[in-house]
Amino acid sequence: MKKHVVLYKSLSPALLAQLEAATEVTYIEDPKSPEGQARLLQALPSAHGLLGASLRVGDELLALAPQLEVVASVSVGVDKYDLAAFKRRGVTLTHTPNVLTDTTADTGFALLMATARRVVELAAKVRAGQWKESVGPSEFGTDVHHKTLGIVGMGRIGQALAQRGHFGFDMPVLYHTHSAKPEVDARFGARHCSLDELLRESDFVCLTVPLTAATEGLIGARELGLMKPGAILVNIARGPVLDEAALIDALRGGRLRGAGLDVFSQEPVAPDSPLLTMANVVPTPHIGSATHETREAMAACAVENLLAGLRGEVPPDRVVL
Known part of the structure; x- marks a missing residue:
């Protein structure tokens, strides 16, 4: 039977x-x-x-x-x-x-690029017929190449992000995980460091850790306050890893340049979330592995x-x- x-x-x-x-x-x-x-x-x-x-x-x-x-x-x-x-x-x-490692890493890097170069924000202006002249400094983005990439978590997806950043964009790579991974250091010229050091030194911070009791609320107001002024945060981990209220405050205060978010504390994200009205936030509906x-x-x-x-x-x- x-x-x-x-x-x-x-x-x-x-x-x-x-x-x-x-x-x-x-x-x-x-x-x-x-x-x-x-x-x-x-x-x-x-x-x-x-x-x-x-x-x-x-x-x-x-x-x-x-x-x-x-x-x-x-x-x-x-x-x-x-x-x-x-x-x-x-x-x-x-x-x-x-089977989803490379696709999810692609999503993370797409969010990083879109946020840095303000792709979604400026595309919306073009669609709305608001492109009247060449963009000026108020609409400039920021370069990605040669900037420091900080990866919180260095599992399969973290390593795939490191590969894209190191080989594709000549980015110095920092990472935080339980212990150093010599093979990662050697392959990507990466450096293992504390979370605080990573946050202070990185231009782009990408979250890739699994959601556990230890990682829930890992990035809160204190951690966001350590990030470089003008840095960009990307979350492709799980929503509860990040304190969204603290992120909103950091974005409103102008400390962070922007955020690329594929995951949220509530999914689907609440339609009245302030994150959805911020031009410097690129929100996607948990599409990390969403290809045919x-x-x-x-x-x-x-x-x-x-x-x-x-x-x-x-x-x-x-x-x-």
Whole structure:
């Protein structure tokens, strides 16, 4: 008898066919809607596997799925999962850490460039018919090349950002993480330093750390106050890593030149957030991995992880518990 999988993320026809060939699939289009929640509650008792994203999974949900073996998340971040609960119940959690690295780093560098050169702000003026003469100093941006790039977190995405900055724009690279990485130092001419030193010396500060108890609120008013006047902040980590109220104050006060934000403390971002009315903020709707190629690769990775786990194998991308 095939094992039962609850799918709460749409898959391409090819991937869905692969999953259906090996398992019995219950598809729930929106598990957060009243109808979706009812269907999820009905399906969980017989579920051996879950596959999807953006659903919080902890003790309460796991208790409703006594046969559950594997949860395959279509994401790299695992902040929506109670890892201790998974460990207690012997349920395997997998994620997709490798296939979105370059795409997310591209997004981070796009935000850095767009903010530095005021691309979105000035494009809006052109569209509005307000381009009447050559731009003057009040509309100038700032150079990116040869400026100092500070990366908070030096995992896969941080290293991909360092590669773009060092090789593409001749940027000195500083980074802050638990410990120095000699291979990163050698490859990118990078220097490991304290967070305070990074903030004081960097022209561009990019946040790439995962959301954990240690990183929540990592960048607040004190940290923003250490940044160079005129520096630019880019967040492609998670919204709660950054104190948004403190960022708004720093931008309003003119201390920071601007911010490129792909993540927010509340998503979707509140429509009355002051960040949305600031010309020097480039906000995007959490698009770090949002390309056709990458999202398909993430889904394929999740399917592979799920099926391997249901076969009793160690999935390629099991989260270490």
